[in-house]
Amino acid sequence: MKFACNKETILNEIIYSMDFTSQRNSLSITSNVYLETFDDKLIIRATDQKIGFSTEIAVQTIENGSITVYCDRFLNILRSLPNSEIQFSTKDGMLAIKPTNQTIDFKLRTISGDEFPQMETIGETPFFSVSQRDFNEMATQTIFSISEDETRFFLCGLYLERSSTGMNMVATDGRRLSIVERKFSEEIPSFPPVIIPSKFFIELKKLSSDEGLLDLCITENLIYAKIGNRFFYSNLIKGQYPNYRRVIPETQKYAATMRIQDMLDALKRVSLLIENKAKRIFLDISEAGVLVTSDESELGEAKEIIPCKYEGPESKVSLNFVYLLNPLKVMEGEYFSINFTEPTRAMTVKPEAERDYFHIIMPMQPNA
Known part of the structure; x- marks a missing residue:
């Protein structure tokens, strides 16, 4: 096998391929990347037999052939080379990697392409x-x-x-x-x-x-x-x-609406004093605002009040703050609402503007 191509062209695809290999055992064929060249193209494949990847790039094919090489070392070698055209060739079970007009010369041990596992094929099901x-x-x-x-x-x-x-x-x-x-x-x-x-x-x-x-x-x-x-x-x-x-509430009596950024900032600050594995915080929801409180610990306690729009009885909700933090990080818009009927039953968290997504959080029991 012998071909030539620009460094960046092959490097990008080997970077992607790396994620599809199994690197726990460097001697396993699934830690290798498969290379095959013909008709001025290079086929690149990688699999850990649970996931698989295949791509092709344009190269100058000098001699048809296929091999596999240890992906991790191959990637590190490519990264170390200067940006130029590189010639790849095989001889006596080794892949020679030599940049054009350079004195650099790597040789990397190969395994026959025939030993690479078969990739899954789509069959007759259409895309x-x-x-x-x-x-x-x-x-x-x-x-x-x-x-x-x-x-x-x-x-x-x-x-x-x-x-x-x-x-x-x-x-x-x-x-x-x-x-x-x-x-x-x-x-x-x-x-x-x-x-x-x-x-x-x-x-x-x-x-x-x-x-x-x-x-x-x-x-x-x-x-x-x-x-x-x-x-x-x-x-x-x-x-x-x-x-x-079954867990999505059909109706909920109360809704507390507030700015997404206000709650995000409060959660990040209050959580600094959370020690318990449950990552519990308390939300005291009232018409005066939402009081965000950390669990009391040896380190101390944190409290913060954020404004909200709410009509209903004062309610105290206990929950894992990460369950609220994660959706708010990716939520679109400026405002969101916490919707509930009782503080111990499922809460719905959704953006105020009409969107096609929402989140359900099960509160903790107050004394848990």
């Missing part, structure tokens, strides 16, 4: 297209609510389902829930509801530009995505997702 920006925004509004408890693996991903006007995306860990119900101008074909690992969305965010369309294909076991020449996929999480509609 459909959606806005990159919309799909990424859906993940941004929900991903923080997924569970980190691996014993409840079916909650460790984002639930995606088709609706009559687009798609819904949901995340819950059993104590909070985030949902986006988005309409799409593009036609969304029928697909079964699926649970998508968070890593898929982390990689999607890195690979997408938030402009143009994202091509998706959803099958029983896998989700595929394509942006330009880059193609990647992920296994889906198997399991029965809970009926999330």
